[in-house]
Amino acid sequence: MGVQRAQCAQWMLWYRLVLFAWSAVLIAGGAVAWKFISERGFHVPAIPGSQYDKEEQSYLSFFGDGVDGAQAALVLGSDVPVMAMTNVSTCQIKPALQQVGSSGNTFKLELSCQNESAPGGGCITSSQLRSEVYSLVSMFMSTMMSPENLSHFLELQVEPMLDAAPEMLACPHVEDTLAKNLTEASFQVEESLRQKMPNCDVAVLSFWSLPPQHFQRNLTFAEFKFEVTVKLPAGSFWNVFQKLLSSKSREQVMVAVHAHTCNGLPVADFSQEALQMANVLKDVAEGIDGISSLKAEVMSFAIIVESIRDGIEVMMAMSSGTLPLGIAVLAYMVGNRRLVIIAIINVLAALTGSVLVMECLVTHLMPVSIFTPPFLIAVVLSMSIDYALFLLSRFQKETTAGAAAAEAMAIAMSTSGRIVAQAGVILACCFACLLMTPVQLVRAMGAGGLVAVAVAMAANLTLTPALILGTRPTFWISKPKATCRQAPEGDAEAPAGDGELHVPNVSKSFWWWFGERLMSWAKPLLFLILFSAAPCIWKDSMPSSDMLGFTPALPQGSSTAKIFHSIGDEFGYEVLFPTTIGLVAPA
Numbered sequence: 001m002g003v004q005r006a007q008c009a010q011w012m013l014w015y016r017l018v019l020f021a022w023s024a025v026l027i028a029g030g031a032v033a034w035k036f037i038s039e040r041g042f043h044v045p046a047i048p049g050s051q052y053d054k055e056e057q058s059y060l061s062f063f064g065d066g067v068d069g070a071q072a073a074l075v076l077g078s079d080v081p082v083m084a085m086t087n088v089s090t091c092q093i094k095p096a097l098q099q100v101g102s103s104g105n106t107f108k109l110e111l112s113c114q115n116e117s118a119p120g121g122g123c124i125t126s127s128q129l130r131s132e133v134y135s136l137v138s139m140f141m142s143t144m145m146s147p148e149n150l151s152h153f154l155e156l157q158v159e160p161m162l163d164a165a166p167e168m169l170a171c172p173h174v175e176d177t178l179a180k181n182l183t184e185a186s187f188q189v190e191e192s193l194r195q196k197m198p199n200c201d202v203a204v205l206s207f208w209s210l211p212p213q214h215f216q217r218n219l220t221f222a223e224f225k226f227e228v229t230v231k232l233p234a235g236s237f238w239n240v241f242q243k244l245l246s247s248k249s250r251e252q253v254m255v256a257v258h259a260h261t262c263n264g265l266p267v268a269d270f271s272q273e274a275l276q277m278a279n280v281l282k283d284v285a286e287g288i289d290g291i292s293s294l295k296a297e298v299m300s301f302a303i304i305v306e307s308i309r310d311g312i313e314v315m316m317a318m319s320s321g322t323l324p325l326g327i328a329v330l331a332y333m334v335g336n337r338r339l340v341i342i343a344i345i346n347v348l349a350a351l352t353g354s355v356l357v358m359e360c361l362v363t364h365l366m367p368v369s370i371f372t373p374p375f376l377i378a379v380v381l382s383m384s385i386d387y388a389l390f391l392l393s394r395f396q397k398e399t400t401a402g403a404a405a406a407e408a409m410a411i412a413m414s415t416s417g418r419i420v421a422q423a424g425v426i427l428a429c430c431f432a433c434l435l436m437t438p439v440q441l442v443r444a445m446g447a448g449g450l451v452a453v454a455v456a457m458a459a460n461l462t463l464t465p466a467l468i469l470g471t472r473p474t475f476w477i478s479k480p481k482a483t484c485r486q487a488p489e490g491d492a493e494a495p496a497g498d499g500e501l502h503v504p505n506v507s508k509s510f511w512w513w514f515g516e517r518l519m520s521w522a523k524p525l526l527f528l529i530l531f532s533a534a535p536c537i538w539k540d541s542m543p544s545s546d547m548l549g550f551t552p553a554l555p556q557g558s559s560t561a562k563i564f565h566s567i568g569d570e571f572g573y574e575v576l577f578p579t580t581i582g583l584v585a586p587a
Contacts, residue, residue: 015470018462022349029352032359071259071269072278072300074285075567076185077252078293082178083119084250085170085239091115091122093132097140105223111136112231119179120235121212123171130162133230144224157219161228165215172207172238181294182253183208188284189255196280200262200273206255207245210234247570254567257281274302297563307560308370315374319381323347326385333389336396336478342467343388349463350384350456351377357451369441372448379452387424387460390416395468396478405473409465417461424457 076082091113100106111133115122124132137158141150174182186208193202212233219226245254259267259277267273278300285296331340354376362368394416398408431453434446468476518525 015466018466019470022353022459022463022466025353025356026349029349029354029356032352032355071267071274071302072257072281072298073567074185074189074255074257074281075252075297075299075563076182076255076288077247077295077297078178079251081250082174082182082253083238083246084173085242086173087125087127087170088173089122089124089128090118090171090173090235091124091233093124093129093136095136095140100227106225106227108227108229109137109140110229110231113236114231114233118233118235119172119174120207120210120238121233123233123235123238124168125171125236126162126165126168129165129168129232133158133162145221149221153219153221157217157221157226161215161217161219161230164217165230165232166213166237166240168232168236168239170239172235178293181288185284185288185294185296186255188287189257189281192280192284193257193277197259197262197273197276200267200277201260202277203258203260204255205241205245205258207234207238207241207253209255210237210241213237249570252570255281269301271302274300275306278303297566299560299563299567303560304564307558311558312370312374316377319374319377323381326381330385330389330392334392334396335400336392336476338476338478339392339396342464342476343385343392345467346388346456346459346463347381347384350452350459351380353455353459354380354448354452357455358448362447362451366443366447367440368447369444371441372444375445376448376452379449380456383424383427383453383456384460387420387456388464390420391460391464395476399477405468405477408477409468413461413465420457420460424453428453428457 093111093113096110096112098108098110100108113122113124113129134154137154138150141153145153186204186206189206190204190209193200193204212231213236214229214231216227216229219228245256246252247254257277259273261267262273278298281298281300285298288294288296327340327343330343331337334340358368358372358376391412394412395408398411399405403411428450431446431449434442434449437443437446
């Protein structure tokens, strides 16, 4: 009897140590989980040189911080084409010749083209520019040079000068009212950014922000010297920017914004400054929608990441929302509402323990993306409830049959516990294989799944017996039903299990009927499944256009996803996310 009491005391000490350890995990993991929820993401070390006081969020590490395109864009559209590009010029060259000095052989020639009523202050095509300059130079120089010398002058001096000018193939034509609204919208963007972000160096690129271009050449021929200045209006260069700032259908134009610095420090593509810039554009867009026929939409890298993050938070809420349903199913399957308390404690312990391991270990070994938490929560909830169902249902079965709590727990651990351990190890190995992939997102998901399974398995295999046997064992036992356990004759006090008689009691329930039908139709069903899977396998083997980029991460049907795809289809995705090629000179 003394030996049994010593063993019992040792086991009680072990149970209390387990309970104490998991209590510490619940407290520490709960604190980390609260920090995670409040700050919306796991942390990684701050990027050197960052202007932020807080550490950078994991999505910066996942998406990178080198997207060198427009940080925000305001897209202005109409139901009809906003502009038309034709080869008809909207201004003419006006010359101004001035003699410089008293020698009589030095001249200053200015050639300008301006039409304030035309888009961009006017436009002249390269062919017309060449024709008019040739005509004007010939007119001015004909009294100074012989025809032969003039021909040489045009060929050797004027033609190379015009070749250096940008190629202007077409000129913009915009309806007057529409042009006025577009000009005002571009002005509002610049003015709003200047007022609301005065400490930031913000560049705005639009058709209406393009400045006129001047290029100057010093030409000499014989004893004559000419200082020639050609002033071309901004409209002449709209053709150069039309692929960047105009949609393929010409029904939308873009106002692109990029902040170089704020308070003298570089601005990251996802930062408070970038979000503030996007919000300024949203305010401008709301004002435009209310006063003109234009439709305004805003897109930025910061808005995309915000939308992805919001979508992930919805996923996490949905995953957490399945917990009551899972607990209800477990309570129905186990048949003992008191054991549900243990299942809930196991879920909380596994969840907080997984978060604690991710924060204290995994995030120091690899970057953890924002896609990992909802996956981790889903795995923790499903595996914890699944493992609890195995152990608690077997425990309930044994106690209902008349076994004591210790005996029932021993049987449950030796049977269902072994299954839980084997299944957990196999699933953990599967997730561990993902750690060998070179894709950072997949590795993070594998690490999350591995941690979730390992912690859920450890919680159920240690915390379940500790809670039942380390507290009040009789509390967890429901009223036993009629038992088939029979004591030997003459020994009414024999413990349950001696001379045990197992009488199979299989009721013809739905599952019995389903299994019988499944066995009788096994071969036809197998053929049907294989036949149905063939088209799916063929389709999944084909590469999808949405496999890469932000499309798989954006919440389906969200306004951000619709605007993102609309801009991508009309302007090209490289407008917001250009490809940068780095050329490195050999050493």
